[in-house]
Amino acid sequence: MYYKELFILFIILIISFLFSLKIGEIPLNIKEIINIILGKGDFLKFNILINLRLPRSLLAILVGGNLSIAGSILQGYFHNPLAEPHVIGISSGAALGATLYFILSGGTWEIDPLITPWISLLGAFFVLIILILWVRKFFYNSYLILLGVSINAFLSSIISFLLFWNQKVFQGVYFWILGGFNGKSWKHFEILFFYSLISIPWAFLWRKKFNILSLTEEEAYSLGLSLRDHQKWFLLLLSLLIAPSVAVSGIIGFVGLISPHIMRLWKTSDYQWLIPASFLSGSIILLLSDILARSILSPSEVPIGIITSLLGVPFFIFLLKRGK
Numbered sequence: 032m033y034y035k036e037l038f039i040l041f042i043i044l045i046i047s048f049l050f051s052l053k054i055g056e057i058p059l060n061i062k063e064i065i066n067i068i069l070g071k072g073d074f075l076k077f078n079i080l081i082n083l084r085l086p087r088s089l090l091a092i093l094v095g096g097n098l099s100i101a102g103s104i105l106q107g108y109f110h111n112p113l114a115e116p117h118v119i120g121i122s123s124g125a126a127l128g129a130t131l132y133f134i135l136s137g138g139t140w141e142i143d144p145l146i147t148p149w150i151s152l153l154g155a156f157f158v159l160i161i162l163i164l165w166v167r168k169f170f171y172n173s174y175l176i177l178l179g180v181s182i183n184a185f186l187s188s189i190i191s192f193l194l195f196w197n198q199k200v201f202q203g204v205y206f207w208i209l210g211g212f213n214g215k216s217w218k219h220f221e222i223l224f225f226y227s228l229i230s231i232p233w234a235f236l237w238r239k240k241f242n243i244l245s246l247t248e249e250e251a252y253s254l255g256l257s258l259r260d261h262q263k264w265f266l267l268l269l270s271l272l273i274a275p276s277v278a279v280s281g282i283i284g285f286v287g288l289i290s291p292h293i294m295r296l297w298k299t300s301d302y303q304w305l306i307p308a309s310f311l312s313g314s315i316i317l318l319l320s321d322i323l324a325r326s327i328l329s330p331s332e333v334p335i336g337i338i339t340s341l342l343g344v345p346f347f348i349f350l351l352k353r354g355k
Contacts, residue, residue, distance in 0.1 A: 099313025102287020285343020
């Protein structure tokens with residue numbers, strides 16, 4: 032089960048998490064962090080740590096882990112190593128749902144814990160259905176990325192039109208779409224934690240089933256698993272992993288591509304390893320990206336979606352070249 036390797040990833044995650052608590056316009060050292068936890072720090076630094084950096088860092092861990100698990104499942108489900116929530120348009124579907132809600136709700140840029148994630152979920156679900164119907168009808172897994180890129184461009188155009196049509200929400204939606212954790216609070220973390228409490232344990236429990244995803248439908252059936260019977264549950268699980276993450280953080284691309292591939296190259300494609308390893312490595316990647324986003328132009332902040340794209344696009348090209 033590769034406990035040693037998972038322990039190494041966990042230690043790196045803890046170090047990255049502590050480092051993310053230190054970095055900011057007002058830096059904090061480990062001693063100050065410990066004093067604040069013990070109730071000995073001053074009020075300003077207490078507020079910075081507890082109400083700003085702590086929920087932000089925890090949110091980065093959940094978003095990175097969710098998107099990475101979703102990426103690893105998508106790559107097996109569609110038999111395509113380049114499948115990833117952002118690349119094949121699922122994140123854009125979730126973003127379109129959230130954008131429609133924000134516009135129709137009168138332009139109030141606030142996350143509604145009951146409505147926003149579910150509207151995003153419907154958008155992600157819709158794109159997933161289109162992709163699955165395409166694969167089922169034409170059996171062109173190799174063209175999945177082309178279809179996903181087309182869907183991504185189409186939905187992005189709709190979002191742009193909606194923002195142009197209703198410019199009073201333009202700035203808020205635009206910066207949200209770029210992705211990031213600036214200004215995120217405990218409310219955002221609690222929203223995502225609720226859905227993650229369902230989706231992450233579910234993904235861990237189904238690790239053995241995900242191994243059968245790489246087989247043909249006939250081979251899977253011979254092993255006692257009907258992919259068609261499980262299809263609606265795969266859809267729901269993927270939507271629960273992706274849509275709430277997009278709702279609270281915006282579109283953050285390529286984490287679900289980079290993390291699973293690095294873990295496959297390091298050890299194996301076995302989902303017994305890949306699910307926990309993808310969660311930990313995705314969390315690390317997004318935490319480090321968030322640190323970089325805060326540090327490059329400090330005290331200003333670069334949207335984290337830009338950072339992950341700068342890292343992910345060369346990796347995507349490398350995988351294209353490697354897979355010919």
